Amino acid sequence: MEKRTAFVKDWGAxxxxxxxxxECSVKGQVKWSLSPAEVSSIIFLVTSSLSxxxxxxxxxxxxxxxxxxxxxxxxxxxxxxxxxxxxxxLKQAREARKNPVKYARQFxxxxxxxxxxxxxxxxxxxxxxxxxxxxxxxxxxxLTADEVMQKEAQGAKIxxxxxxxxxxxxLGFKGRRKMTQNEENLDLLNKALNIGYGMLRxxxxxxxxxxxxxxYVGFLHKYRAGRISLVFDxxxxxxxxxxxxxxxxxxxxxPEALKxxxxxxxxxxxxxxxxxxxxxxxxxxxxxxxxxxxxxxx
Amino acid sequence: MLYVVFYDITDNGMRNKVxxxxxxxxxxxxxxxVFIGDLNSARLKDVVAGLxxxxxxxxxxxxxxxxxxVTQAMFSQRITIxxxxxxxxxxxVW
Numbered sequence: 001m002e003k004r005t006a007f008v009k010d011w012g013a014x015x016x017x018x019x020x021x022x023e024c025s026v027k028g029q030v031k032w033s034l035s036p037a038e039v040s041s042i043i044f045l046v047t048s049s050l051s052x053x054x055x056x057x058x059x060x061x062x063x064x065x066x067x068x069x070x071x072x073x074x075x076x077x078x079x080x081x082x083x084x085x086x087x088x089x090l091k092q093a094r095e096a097r098k099n100p101v102k103y104a105r106q107f108x109x110x111x112x113x114x115x116x117x118x119x120x121x122x123x124x125x126x127x128x129x130x131x132x133x134x135x136x137x138x139x140x141x142x143l144t145a146d147e148v149m150q151k152e153a154q155g156a157k158i159x160x161x162x163x164x165x166x167x168x169x170x171l172g173f174k175g176r177r178k179m180t181q182n183e184e185n186l187d188l189l190n191k192a193l194n195i196g197y198g199m200l201r202x203x204x205x206x207x208x209x210x211x212x213x214x215x216y217v218g219f220l221h222k223y224r225a226g227r228i229s230l231v232f233d234x235x236x237x238x239x240x241x242x243x244x245x246x247x248x249x250x251x252x253x254x255p256e257a258l259k260x261x262x263x264x265x266x267x268x269x270x271x272x273x274x275x276x277x278x279x280x281x282x283x284x285x286x287x288x289x290x291x292x293x294x295x296x297x298x
Numbered sequence: 299m300l301y302v303v304f305y306d307i308t309d310n311g312m313r314n315k316v317x318x319x320x321x322x323x324x325x326x327x328x329x330x331x332v333f334i335g336d337l338n339s340a341r342l343k344d345v346v347a348g349l350x351x352x353x354x355x356x357x358x359x360x361x362x363x364x365x366x367x368v369t370q371a372m373f374s375q376r377i378t379i380x381x382x383x384x385x386x387x388x389x390x391v392w
Contacts, residue, residue: 004388005390032391269389269390
């Protein structure tokens, strides 16, 4: 049975347990009621109240409780039993200090390869020249160069220019913009991309924790108190195939759909097997010293 | 595997308890006293154990529950006359 993802999107919603089911109501009216056995995650998008009984039940059934603020996951409930694996944490910290580039290279190589796959798909489909070859060239250079971040930035330029050419110009997409002070100024595609990366981060975060890794010690992203650097690292490989590709598809097919939040959020129900496998691969690589192979999209 | 649960219980309070238990375990009500759900073996055991506990508390009157396994293929050949129950709406609950 496929488990479901439930969203709490109504302002002032109340979440509680009623006869063993998790119930979400707004002003006394029940919005949804689900058995804990059929939910995999509950995502809070707005201010709402939450009964501690829900947290207890979620822990028992392994339901993920994630809290979003402006499309970004800001908090996640972690089971008290979770301790990670000390051995793995130590190895991870040692590698991050001694030889961070070894892993950083693989993440970026994977990322650029996957960007190329996306670009190449449209090159073939519409016989366009989107400079996909330059991306492949760059991704190969990443494996030998030390300035990994520089190559990544060069790749991103080519990539977003290509994306701009394949989506309808009516969307007003001028290039990738991250969160700005004033989010209203963002175009629809950038808003949707932010949501997508937020959802991806939630998923990778869950995978990192279940693989027993320490989310705060990254290789590519430097350590900063409170930043889940490893999650940002692992996300890189999945951005293009899991977030950009479905969104480009949606933008080309039905640009109006980008206004529909439900549609946008449900575009990002990821194949979590792939993401969890990558997290475990990283853990194995750290423990056994094998080479880490990034996720290569097809 | 899909399971169809039928019950015939005379006591009103007990009948409600059984219905609540089945709902709690993630089964969907398709008729007043018929539920259906996709259960794996662990969840099936859990449901059956819960029903047996309730049976022990049944003081008098009829208490009869039937749990019937059905394959997806057989289920898709069902014939419904009158109102068909609503299928689940998909992976996202909004």
